[in-house]
Amino acid sequence: MADTLAGPVPEVPDAVPEFPMPRSGRCPFDPPPGLKDLQEETPLTKVRLWDGSEPWLVTRYAEQRAILGDSRVSADTDKPGYPTKASPEGGEGKLSFIMMDDPEHARLRRMVTAPFAIKRVEALRPAVQRIVDDLIDDMLAGPQPVDLVEAFALPIPSLVICELLGVPYDDHAFFQDNTKTMVHRDATPEQRGRASREVAMYLAGVIGQRLAEPKDDLLSSIAGRIEAGEIDHQQATEMALLLLIAGHETTANMIALGTLALLQNPDQLALLRETDDAKLVASAVEELLRYLHITHLGRRRAVTEDIEIAGQVIKAGEGVIMVNEIGNRDPDVFPDPDRLDITRDARRHVAFGFGNHQCLGQPLARMELQVVYGTLYRRIPTLKPAGSLEDVRFKEDAFIYGVHELPVAW
């Protein structure tokens, strides 16, 4: 039956499960139980999406990595079979090179890899530490309870990206306000759209200034590519916007959801609070990336040439979804996968994806999370949720999973 389902209304009894699936009310950190069941049954199965299309869902770690590393799949959302995400917020738009294939993808990506090299990222660590410490100072000086998302989790990546791009200090407030609106839970699609255009125009303006007067920052090096004739002004702006968007809500949700997960696992939180071993902090970051995995709608691809895998043939023109969230809970790779254990070796997780599109900003995200997890609970050892878990609203329907707000006190 697999290849006759492209028509509009299949008359056959419905055995194809819907995707995405609801999470269980029991544990907000665990993947939907339906997905875990599918993983147990089979490495590869069809699912039905919001638009009636039926791409393949890849449930296990090894097959997910194999397909994400395969050159016969495309990240171009316009390719036939690409599994589109339901878009309550008016679509994702084309986000520069993350929706392109090689060689153009590689050409554009390589233009912005330099600042994410490990040593360059390490050089930013003191600046990130300062940002984190300042925000904690502000929280401690203010009233309780405070929403950790708004006061801490969202500003950190926004300020870090200012640092990285080279947004002048005087413009931080403007930049912060607009980036906040871009991801704010109560903003209308129009408000989000407007904020995002404001930021794009702003970035285009700074790139223009850097063209005339280069500095030692990422916007200058992007401007340099315009001068060299490698990209136009529009592409340069899109690239800068991509770097901002990709690192903003993702990192923020890892901070807030990670804190909530640790508060729910006090033994793990205690380990982290009491250590000054940078290795254990780094290990906690990897484990939380594995355990939480916030890009819950999966990495998606269109298949451009038949691929034989796990005894199946995925045909050219079909779609394929890798929910890395369940790949990271594959018991063949991570024993006792549903347990949060910051001392385990979780480095092989696929939270950043795999293959040529694997997250470009991962060294920066790791470093930010290391600073946050290594600082927040030590500086506020009595940190606790101000309310019960039942009242926390989770971002079930959002592109990036997390919490809408997290009221905390100490």
Added chain:
Amino acid sequence: MKVELEADKCVASGQCVVAAMDVFDQDDDGIAILLEETPAPELLDDVREAVAVCPAAAIRLVER
């Protein structure tokens, strides 16, 4: 054992540097560089980790 690196496959993830700092580094654009083609035996576990986490399958460990 000998390490082989195909730099044209590299996507500059930096994962090999994190896994095996004594064996890999990155150039100015973040592309991996091999520091030690034949690393000391005590570094081989780190290199195996680098092989496992490299998203681009750009690293191999081969018998000499």
